[in-house]
Amino acid sequence: MRAVSAPTPPPVSVGRLARYIKTRIGDDPKLRFIAVRGEVSNLRIQEAGHVYFDLKDAEALINVVVWSDAAASLPPFKNGASIVAIGGVSTYPKRSTYQFNAVRIELDGVGRLHELYERLREQLKAEGLFEPARKRTLPRYPFAIALISSANSDGARDFFTNARRRAPHVHVQLLEAAVQGLNAPGEIVAAIKRAERLPVDAIVLARGGGSYEDLFVFSDERVVRALAAARIPTVSAIGHESDTPLTDFVADVRAVTPSIATELILPDRNRLLAEIDRAHRSLDTSLQRRAARGRMQLERFTLHSLFARPAAVFGQRRQQLDEVRDRLRARTLDGVRSRTATLVALERRLAARDPRVRLSEEQRRLIELTNRLDRASGTHVARARVRLDRAIPRLRPALERALTARRHRLALKAAELRGKDPTTILSRGYAMVLFEGRAVTDPTLVPPGSEIVAHVARGTITARVESTELDG
Numbered sequence: 001m002r003a004v005s006a007p008t009p010p011p012v013s014v015g016r017l018a019r020y021i022k023t024r025i026g027d028d029p030k031l032r033f034i035a036v037r038g039e040v041s042n043l044r045i046q047e048a049g050h051v052y053f054d055l056k057d058a059e060a061l062i063n064v065v066v067w068s069d070a071a072a073s074l075p076p077f078k079n080g081a082s083i084v085a086i087g088g089v090s091t092y093p094k095r096s097t098y099q100f101n102a103v104r105i106e107l108d109g110v111g112r113l114h115e116l117y118e119r120l121r122e123q124l125k126a127e128g129l130f131e132p133a134r135k136r137t138l139p140r141y142p143f144a145i146a147l148i149s150s151a152n153s154d155g156a157r158d159f160f161t162n163a164r165r166r167a168p169h170v171h172v173q174l175l176e177a178a179v180q181g182l183n184a185p186g187e188i189v190a191a192i193k194r195a196e197r198l199p200v201d202a203i204v205l206a207r208g209g210g211s212y213e214d215l216f217v218f219s220d221e222r223v224v225r226a227l228a229a230a231r232i233p234t235v236s237a238i239g240h241e242s243d244t245p246l247t248d249f250v251a252d253v254r255a256v257t258p259s260i261a262t263e264l265i266l267p268d269r270n271r272l273l274a275e276i277d278r279a280h281r282s283l284d285t286s287l288q289r290r291a292a293r294g295r296m297q298l299e300r301f302t303l304h305s306l307f308a309r310p311a312a313v314f315g316q317r318r319q320q321l322d323e324v325r326d327r328l329r330a331r332t333l334d335g336v337r338s339r340t341a342t343l344v345a346l347e348r349r350l351a352a353r354d355p356r357v358r359l360s361e362e363q364r365r366l367i368e369l370t371n372r373l374d375r376a377s378g379t380h381v382a383r384a385r386v387r388l389d390r391a392i393p394r395l396r397p398a399l400e401r402a403l404t405a406r407r408h409r410l411a412l413k414a415a416e417l418r419g420k421d422p423t424t425i426l427s428r429g430y431a432m433v434l435f436e437g438r439a440v441t442d443p444t445l446v447p448p449g450s451e452i453v454a455h456v457a458r459g460t461i462t463a464r465v466e467s468t469e470l471d472g
Contacts, residue, residue, distance in 0.1 A: 018093035025098065031089040036062070036100060040081045045071075055085055055100065063099040070103045075115050083107055117219050121246060129228045129250050136233045136252045138265055142201035144171045145265065146232075148191040150179045154208030155239060155258040162259050167266035173198065179207045185220040192226045202233045202265060205247060206258040209239030218245035227251060237261035426457040443468035 025031055038055035045051050049068030054061050064085055066074065077083055087102040107115045124130065145163070149156040151174060163172050175194055177187035188205070195203045205227065207218070217223065218238050227234050228250040236251035237258040248254040255261035418424060422432065431454040433440040440446055446465055454461040 015093065018091070018096060022091040022093060025089055025091055028089075033086075033088050035084050035086045037082070037084045038062075040077060040083055041079055043077075043079050053079075055083070063097065064102050065099055066102045066105070074105050075107055077105065077107060081107065117216070117246070120219065120221055120224070121249070124224065124228075124246065124250065129224075138233050138235070138253055139201045141267060142170055142265060144173065144198070144200040146175055146195035146198055146200040146203045147172050147206060148175045148177055148188060148195065148203065149206040149258075151176050153179055153206075155179075155206040155237065156208075158208060159204065159206050159237070159258040159262055162262040163266055166262055167269050169269060170266055173200065180210065180214045180217055184217040185222045188217070188223050189226040192230055196231055200232060202235060203227075203230055204235045204237055204258075204261055204265065205251070206237040206261065207239060208258060215245055218247045223247060224250055235261050235265060423457065426455065431456045431461070442470075444470055 036055060038057050041054045041056055041061075043051075043053040049071055051066040051071045051074065053064050055064045056062075084106045085100060085102040086104040086106070087100055089098060090101050091098045128134070147156065147159055149159070156174065160172060160174075163170060175191040177191040178184040179188070192203065192205075205218070207215070209215075215238060218236070224246045227236070227247050233253070234251045235253045235255060236245070236247040237255040237260070238245050238247065239257045253261075253264055255264055426432065434453045434455070435446045435450060440452065446452060446468060448465050448467055450465050452463055452465060454463060
């Protein structure tokens with residue numbers, strides 16, 4: 001049999017095909033918004049702010065573009081960094097290629113931890129948790145220490161070994177907690193709270209080193225804030241070289257390793273014993289010297305002539321005491337006499353200024369003035385009454401003449417007002433014509449056909465104007 005060839009489909013333009021592919025990819029919900037993990041390579045930043053790079057792994061590579069509006073908020077990264085790009089797949093029709101349009105980038109692995117570390121460090125620093133002013137000094141002679149660490153960790157073993165060698169008299173109580181893993185932050189925070197309820201002088205958080213990821217538990221915000229809020233002085237003893245966990249910044253004392261922490265916290269027992277021995281010898285020597293000086297002074301006082309003959313000393317003091325007593329008695333009597341004379345003079349002055357005497361005198365003067373006022377007012381009233389009786393006959397005719405003149409002027413004004421009263425004029429057959437609320441004095445101001453109102457004596461007349469004529 002001969003193969004039958006398929007019919008040729010109708011041709012389309014390259015642009016139409018490219019647009020169709022772009023539409024199909026854009027409509028796919030699985031490609032519209034996804035997160036892709038990979039390694040950055042061929043990183044390029046344009047002057048306009050757009051960022052281009054390749055994201056690759058062991059199997060494939062995809063072109064990534066971040067437009068300038070989203071690129072402004074990207075975390076710093078470079079070639080070789082492991083990142084997670086969030087965005088969607090699209091096409092570039094002019095080159096018939098597909099690309100990944102990223103709207104957000106997150107650092108992956110250690111890079112992400114660094115980003116979280118820097119962000120939290122800046123926040124805690126802004127809150128003042130790193131300020132030296134809030135750091136407390138450790139007790140000079142501690143007797144009990146709370147050690148927070150794993151029982152099997154190198155840091156705990158180093159701390160216990162050095163503590164037994166350096167200060168066996170100090171009790172170290174281990175509060176076991178995981179120092180790595182997902183559960184570590186919660187266990188460390190719980191151990192810090194338990195330590196605050198114990199009769200200890202300091203809290204030591206210890207670990208013997210590890211990778212950056214393992215040590216990041218000591219930069220966890222929960223652990224850092226719990227250590228900063230502890231009421232007991234704290235020590236951060238995390239074994240590390242270049243990286244500094246955030247607990248080192250908030251602790252009252254930071255130690256590079258747990259072994260060095262014992263040197264900073266615990267006084268060396270042998271050195272303490274040597275200091276105590278030196279202090280004991282120095283105190284003993286000082287006491288012996290003071291005792292010797294005391295015995296010598298006592299012997300000098302005992303042999304002194306005054307102490308050998310106490311009667312001579314005390315007899316002279318008795319005579320001086322008698323003289324002082326006589327002078328004191330004489331001065332006391334003189335003072336009493338002087339005070340008595342002063343008191344008598346004050347009593348006399350007080351009697352002269354006794355308010356009762358002055359009040360009696362003022363009452364007498366008041367009665368005399370009242371009598372004088374009564375006599376004067378009676379005379380004045382009598383004189384005024386005589387003058388009023390004489391004036392009344394003269395005032396009555398004058399008042400009547402003035403009242404008659406006022407009545408005459410009032411009658412004239414009333415007649416004048418009645419003559420000007422418009423109702424009086426209207427009662428004689430006149431009318432007052434109004435057009436649009438104004439009085440009509442000129443007929444040319446009222447066009448024919450207009451409506452006018454005529455006020456007469458007993459009402460109003462509404463009329464329509466047929467024609468107007470001007471006098472003259």
